[in-house]
Amino acid sequence: MIDLHAARFGRFAAGYESFYLRAGHPDGGLGVWIRYTVHRRAGAAPTGSLWFTLFDAGAPAPVAAKLTMPDPETGAGDWLRVAGGRIGPGAATGQIAVPDGPQVDWELRFDGAAPLAHLPRGWLYRTPVPRTKPVSLHPVARFDGTVTVAGRRIELAGWPGMVGHNWGSQHAERWIWLHGMGFAGAGADTWLDVVFARVILGKGLTPWLAGGALSLAGQRFRLGGVTRHRAVAVTETPDSLRFALPGRGVTVSGTVTAPRERFVGWVYTDPSGSEHHVVNSSIADLEVSVARRGAAPETLRATGLAAYELGMRERDHGMVIQQFSDG
Template sequence: MPSSERANLPRWKGQPGNFEIWFLVVLDPGGARAWWLRYTLFTPAPGAPGAPRATVWAAAFDSEASTPALALKSLHPLSDFDAGTPERFGIRIGDSELAPGRCRGRVASGGHAIDWDLRFTPESAPAVRRAPRGIDLLPLTTHVAHAHDDITFTGTVTVDGHRYDVQGAPGLQKHLWGHRRLEELTWLYVPRFREDPDARLEALSVLPKRGPVSPRLTPIYLRTARQQHAFHEVPGLLFTRMEVPRAGELLFHATSATVSMKGRAWCDPRTLVGYVYRDPMGWDVHVAQSDVATCEVELSTRAHPLAAWRPEGRLTSTVGALEFHAPEPLEGVRYIAWDGTHLTGPEETSLRAVEGT
């Protein structure tokens, strides 16, 4: 079995107090549209409120439309989840499925609907790593597998009856599982840059639990046509930082002995969709996401640690995704409730946000 399939195999064995997530990001090459798809399992911890469930989520982004972001979800009993077989990865929740090289599904609620039927390549690419070596040996509360990192999608997505033909759309697919949600997380993903078609960027800042003994980690991975910059590894990981100055904007910086990188990513706040995610113990995390974000990166280099920095060049994204997690809601973003399936309220006709992770 290819390593990407092994990375995707379900970890849930029927125990309470767990969550499991498979999600895909599909970025239209033109940059104006994107789609986000998510298949999840949830079981509350013993004594926590709520019932086990399976959920299918979908979000559609179109920065040029009058409604630039729409997100929906469907709630299912856990019995609607089919884990497939141990010999071959393939999961199903109701009529929605994810298998090697393909995914399809439908979510409809509140008078809106998102359907998808997509294939992606390569099917047997190895899973990749974007975190420090050995981190999986630690007793983590949340685990992540980058099952498919640099893939392209082909197929169709239909939003409220309008069919979009997807051709050569870059994206990724990840698998997450655990027994406690991360309290704070900021994520940036950029698989295409205008100046360097081979460049890829993924930046993450995570605080597992607020408090004096919980360190914040900010792994940043950048690959260009000339070099791979492993700021997600020690010692580079020790010299990274990230901040969110305002809703929908992200600043980040990373430095090694001979390379310095600083960047900015941002999105139109109207393209943020909001979701409420539930921890198995019963508390919530608010997640705001835009998959039509923009990013700029400036690189500087020097011959040795005592030499002066010299500009190396600038990278400008053609597509990108931004995500913000915190216990508090992001100002100006409306969120789909944990037990909701679409955005409700008097502002529904001007959807700016919807849904949760």
Template sequence: MFEQELSIGPLRMTLRASGGRTRGALRDETSSVGWDLAFRKVPGLGEPLSMLPSARLLDTSVPNNKLVSPFPVAACSGSLEWDGEHWDLDGWHGMQGHNWGSEHSPEYAWGQAIFTDTGTGEPFAVMEGASGRTRIGGRVSPLISMLVVRRGDDAYRFDRIVDLWRQRPRLDFPEWSLHMRGRDGTATVRMIADPAQMVCLAYRNPARATSYCLNSKTAAVSVHVAPVNGNALELRSAHGGALEFLVPQPVPAVQPVV
């Protein structure tokens, strides 16, 4: 059975094929935070997700930044303590992603959202997408986009990344929008974040200068999918989207810079 333990100072993380657990505590002169969070894979929607069209691309040099979501939909339990305030995380849903490679993309927007039933609170759909540039032969590519939408037992993939004429991405901070056509139909995604509810994370780039990730976990998101066969579907959340922009310099509207 797969199991891996990771430790960095006071932080601990355990990963298994079925889920994982993270716990730890941090403190400085003005604030403190501690957490003990467990998560488990939600069957179906929570199976590992890659937006790339082929698993073979995970072992090639292009694109130079890889990403896979081992747990795109996870059921959470545990708690968080922030400056004496207690948060009960039982019944929350989240995701656990992973990225690696020789360098970060020169520019990207990445978005993910889990959609839950308003009555039961159970997840019924998930979306993950990205638009970014990569370096090929010393040159920076145009924006290349990928998108996967899962709803129940159905999956709609828009992953023909070289078909640039079938994708219309727009990165206009704090908004990311994307329209794509593919073998499964057409899809349109729009996500917008509030800069006042974002943080700026400095990403040390293995091959280039430091980049800055403008990171939101409360973005508004809307998704429209028109399948080749079947009825169109609409997915919306007022504040349930994770949205990131990678930029070369910090943006003054997003504080703090970490």
């Protein structure tokens, strides 16, 4: 049995690793996205970074900060320790204070649902391909604690969210992460968590592949998988997504959108030195249609509580990218 929580960067000759979380106000429109990452180029020592974003629908743009330091660590009960910040079972802390940037700090507690492995078979987490290994340690979670951003103190009391983990030797050529929670009229045990990717295989680029799950009142339905890739439909732009995705006994389709000013943009660097631009809104609007065998169709809506992330090679997307280097 593979340990989905354990840090891998100590075994890398070159690679990257990330533990991350998102949490949103139950009414939507206000949320945080925090990452603890390790980056290692071939022949170099690993570096660690703390990444922070506050999304507020009432603000002109997200507030973003990043701090990179040497010597990331693991052990002593933590999954990862970076630049004085820690994430581990049930807790996440950190502080970023850099010249000409907002000072932010957080102290959070969480608990949540059992892990979701996005890859369909456990052995795929032990093989070189796919080069990225995505896991949701808690595909839905509850957060309590505080976040302070440039003197603004925000109390989190039962905010819904999630906790994730990924690692690998190379980012996918193009990817999408979609996470939905806080659906109107549904409980906390109804959520959507899916990763889409196009990867270079041989000399070509694969069609969209997908993996994840839909939970309806606690019943999980696996989505995607290699054998279902022909039925995956994706139309993506930097600020919107339309998708259709088959699963085991279920088909989901839907849309996610957010105004461009509700996105943060970052540079992600591969260990090889190539770069992606990555845009993320963690206060997006999501509508999902669910068709199940033997059941009436359902529509799920989450307003200001969905996450949509797109990783891309193009530079002419018109989105604002933070001026932080990576790696």
